[in-house]
Amino acid sequence: MKTFCGRANPTTGAIEWEEEDEDYDYHQEIARSSYADMLHDKDRNEKYHSGIRAAVCRVKERGQRAIVLDIGTGTGLLAMMAVRAGADYCYAIEVFKPMADVARKIVDKNGFGNKIKIINKHSTEVTVGPDGDMSCRANILVTELFDTELIGEGALPSYEHAHKYLVQEECEAVPHRATVYAQLVESEHMWAWNKVLPIHIQLEGGKGERVIVPSRDMQMCAGCPCVYDIQLNQVNRNHFTTLTEAIEIFRVDFSKAVSSLPARHTVQTRATTSGLAQVALSWWDIDMDPEGNIKCTMAPYWAHPTPDNIQWRDHWMQCVYFLPKELPIHEGECLHISAMHDDYSLWYKLEHNSDECDTDVLRERPLCSCHAHLMCNRQRFGELNDQQRNEAYIKALKTIVRPDSVCVTISDGSLLSLFAQFLGAAQVYSLEISAMSRRVMEKILAANKLTGKVIVSEKRPEQLTLVDLDNKQVSVLIGEPFFTTSLLPWHNLYFWYARTYLAKLLRSEFTVLPQSAMLLAMAVEFENLWRIRAPCGVCEGFNVSLMDEMIQIWHLPWSGALDGLLPNQ
Known part of the structure; x- marks a missing residue:
């Protein structure tokens, strides 16, 4: 039986079907499973x-x-x-x-x-x-x-x-039981990983500012239902403010009958600080014995029983859950934190009183209604909302965009086209190869009254002609670059491929931003991260290496060693 798998071509960005041998899952699933x-x-x-x-x-x-x-x-x-x-x-x-x-x-x-x-x-x-x-x-x-x-x-x-x-x-x-904990925090830094936020652009010559706003359905969207698992121990404490103590949400006793039916667990607590509740940080521990004397905990350092001696691990981390909406709370206020789950996932909700709790657990499951969460992962939202990064792009665009500029942007779901239009370009075209990114961009353009001022096209660079550009040659070609099909950093060099194909549409005098790219490599020694892909020898007195077998499993190209690193760190 032959297996065909879809893969993104790093040159063209296209999804191509390739035949895999019978060891495909053996290589892919095991090597990336921690x-x-x-x-x-x-x-x-x-x-x-x-x-x-x-x-x-x-x-x-x-x-x-x-x-x-x-x-x-x-x-x-x-x-x-x-x-x-x-x-x-x-x-x-x-x-x-x-x-x-x-x-x-x-x-x-x-x-x-x-x-x-x-x-x-x-x-x-x-x-x-x-x-x-x-x-x-x-x-x-x-x-x-x-x-x-x-x-x-x-x-x-x-x-x-x-x-x-x-x-x-x-x-x-x-283990005998597991206990799940949660703690409410205010964090603009983490909230920026959840959805597109307003972006401010200072105009030249003291002409004030323009604000790029997301569409209304993006503002109201409950977001993505999946957890964002990260190393909370690596998050700077200046990036969040705790609003409650860490509290026990629910327990599961594994020695007795367990139900997989959807359930809600609501706990009452009081706010320790006033602020804007945005995120529920969550983790768990397991007791290996009924007495709870043998405990393995995932608690971050500020809630860990031995903060100076924490086991590093990447297969179990901590969870960031975004609340459906931001809620202001006041110190001393009584709060009801609800954790709901189906058989495979958790989500959180905050209520000011228990009367607000819905009895239908699955109806409260957060689901994306704006499509932006289907296009952007957490890191991508962090990029789009990174004000320092945006200001760097805006500063560069101010030096090249002129009143007669015809700009083409090549990047999925990029806001550079809006930047260029607000900075005075005569015409802006945005190539959105992904149908999903095109729908999202059209919503953002409509919300900012730019429909028709920024023309969105799904055509690939090799398909684009002067007719598609109203017979106007391109003077400014810009990109972040970012493409939803990219699995590895160098796949974003697709921008190079696209720029090559668009050469015939460029004016004799044109500007490309970015003008160059450099791919860097560095040999490093990790204290702990190497364990993600390292073959094992003797483990707890058992020989689990079988080196010939393990080499086939773990000694594969290091294609995901930086998975899980926080955006903007």
Whole structure:
């Protein structure tokens, strides 16, 4: 069976379908899944090891055989921990076949093949019985199904099914419970990652200023439903003001039946400071034992029990949730913070009183109605709202835009065309190759009364002719450059390709902005970030390397090492 995958051509920007070999998912999914970072997470490994050992001891003290179910075993590390701790048998489930094959080899290499059975299925397809995948139900449930948002990898439906069909009632669970926390903050810096904000342009000659405003539906849009996961420990404290204490929002007890149905959790708290509530910062911790003595926390440094000794990790970070709208609050005011979730994602809402709470959880899920959030990711919003960056572009445009200038902008969803028009260009054309960016730009142009003054075209540079430009040759060619099809920084050099094709439409005397580009590289040593792609050797006394296998998985081109870095940092 052949696999075809859509990829952006870095030269033309076009989406092209390429045939992949049978190892496509093996390379792409594993290499970018942070397996290595998880295995290098010493704090995580030690807490799981202690929790599993304690759970096995509790079962043995009751005079029972310790039968372990490990859902999402990955390399088999947690399953091997269980057997080493004294478990009689372990069923280790891994749905992804290439990783299941690796897990079998690792388990055999470490001498646990007779006590660990690798099951290459989704946990919801596993059966129990004489002819099933498992001969009996397990009495210890071990999982690592969590992402930064806790439930984003399908933890709730997996636990729900396991408790119904795969484990005994009141089984031991490692982790035993998870607790989700949140804290309201005011942050213009973070709010700029959420939507297009008004941009001020100072005009030449003391002619005042013009303000670029987003369309009304962009202003009212609840935004993107997905979490923005970042390293909050890297955010400057000057970039936000806390408005409440960090408060517990809800808990999930994994040793009991778990529901994946949509739910709301509302907590009452008081504002510690007056301000504009814009963002809910959120994180979680997990207790590996019922007493809560073995805890693994994702808390940022200002809420961490040991702020001077925090485990660096990139596979679990912290969450930024944007409230549906900004709300002014006053010190001492009683607030109701609601966290709603379906089976895969969370979102937050702030109410001044409990009467405002809607009973329909899914109806309150934030969904983009303006299309801008479908075009722009968080970093892109940060770029568009970066006043220092905008002022640099405006300053450069003031030196080249003249009353007779015919300008063409090449960048998806760029506001440079508006800058040029407000600075006095005779005519401005904006090439929006993406249909989505064209719709968004037309809305912004209409909101700023520029429809017809800035002409938007979906034509590609090689298709553009003088007829499309009303037989006017281009005097100013500008770009940021930014393209929605770009996966890597150098893909934005598509601007170079576009400029080449537009040469026939340029005047004899023309200006290109930017005039040049330089691609830089630097050899660096990372204290922690290298772990994202690093192959593992011995982990907690287990050989999880199988170097020939791991090299195929992790030693791939370093194509995403800077994922997750904050915009404008």
